[in-house]
Amino acid sequence: MRVVVVVVVVVAAAMACRGPVAPRPPTDSDIIAKSHAFLEAVDHRDLAAVTAQLGPNYVRFEGTYRDAAQEIASVQERLASSDPSTMIESRTWSEERVFARGSDAVFIGRATEQQGGNKIHGGYKDDGWYTLVWSRDGQAWKLVYRGWQTAGSVAKTQVWNHIYENKLGFEHAPNKLLVEYAATHAPGTAMDVAMGQGRNALYLASAGWTVTGVDFSEEGIRQAREEAAAHALKLEAVVSDVTSYDYGTAKWDLVAMIYAYPAFSKIADLQRATKPGGLFVYEYFGGAEDEPTPPLATQFMGWDILKDQLVDDVPDWRTDRAKIHRFVARKR
Numbered sequence: 001m002r003v004v005v006v007v008v009v010v011v012a013a014a015m016a017c018r019g020p021v022a023p024r025p026p027t028d029s030d031i032i033a034k035s036h037a038f039l040e041a042v043d044h045r046d047l048a049a050v051t052a053q054l055g056p057n058y059v060r061f062e063g064t065y066r067d068a069a070q071e072i073a074s075v076q077e078r079l080a081s082s083d084p085s086t087m088i089e090s091r092t093w094s095e096e097r098v099f100a101r102g103s104d105a106v107f108i109g110r111a112t113e114q115q116g117g118n119k120i121h122g123g124y125k126d127d128g129w130y131t132l133v134w135s136r137d138g139q140a141w142k143l144v145y146r147g148w149q150t151a152g153s154v155a156k157t158q159v160w161n162h163i164y165e166n167k168l169g170f171e172h173a174p175n176k177l178l179v180e181y182a183a184t185h186a187p188g189t190a191m192d193v194a195m196g197q198g199r200n201a202l203y204l205a206s207a208g209w210t211v212t213g214v215d216f217s218e219e220g221i222r223q224a225r226e227e228a229a230a231h232a233l234k235l236e237a238v239v240s241d242v243t244s245y246d247y248g249t250a251k252w253d254l255v256a257m258i259y260a261y262p263a264f265s266k267i268a269d270l271q272r273a274t275k276p277g278g279l280f281v282y283e284y285f286g287g288a289e290d291e292p293t294p295p296l297a298t299q300f301m302g303w304d305i306l307k308d309q310l311v312d313d314v315p316d317w318r319t320d321r322a323k324i325h326r327f328v329a330r331k332r
């Protein structure tokens, strides 16, 4: 009997010496659930839940900085306000990932959000990536960083608008291949796919072509229109996604696809849209394994191939030297 009591006492003493049991490390699902719950607490102006989750070093960065006190103050302000538009009515998650190690866990998830309190007009929609960084604080996990990055087509358009605002990183003169082959055809109707700031479309217009250019960059289109007006050139400049634009049938004497990678999936439509005798002029990077390019020679069977060259040269975009695919075909 005495032996048993001694063993029990020794085991109990050993357990007490080990101190409190370490908390179970959170699983990815725990971090995802915590991240969803935090944002829902913000949406619903749940001041207690928001305050409980924020770490003392919390920072939010979305173009401006906001610390924990400012985050709490903003929830308080919204609580006090009767404005129903300052909340998210629904949020749909996709592409969620957790990167966890030791006492840090980073959650990244894509959210499409629908604004509430603006039902008369339908409510704004947002598409973007949340980054929430959690850090162990004793037994609890606290939020130390919150960030948002716009995703989808808006983000892509912003990148191109920015490039055109800066006017850096690309050739401003018209593409040489286009200049060379446009001169072999009497001026007629021309489609410049993904025309950017219009360097090629404006050249064609100045050479007597009736040009339509399509691009989703509002800034690119704005600059093209401004240049056309300044030089009294006629140019139809359309803000549109090149993957949904209707190119028509047998409409164009010349189709220019100059560094117009977003329209690779539309080549069959562009072929249909070319008039018999019309030219298809293409230039883009070639030969990089991580950037597959369209198999043009196969796609253009039944056309006269006037050029199909892979050369090492100076490209109009992105880098000083690269393998470039130059391809020109005439529709029979």
Ligand SMILES: C[S@@+](CC[C@H](N)C(=O)[O-])C[C@H]1O[C@@H](n2cnc3c(N)ncnc32)[C@H](O)[C@@H]1O
Binding pocket: 156, 160, 193, 194, 195, 196, 197, 198, 199, 200, 214, 215, 216, 217, 220, 240, 241, 242, 243, 257, 258, 259, 260, 261, 262, 316, 317
């Ligand atoms: C490399 S630049 C080429 C511009 C022009 N062809 C040139 O060579 O100067 C690619 C262009 O594609 C446009 N773009 C990208 N994705 C697009 C899309 N889905 N719809 C319309 N334009 C798009 C960009 O705005 C950009 O102007």
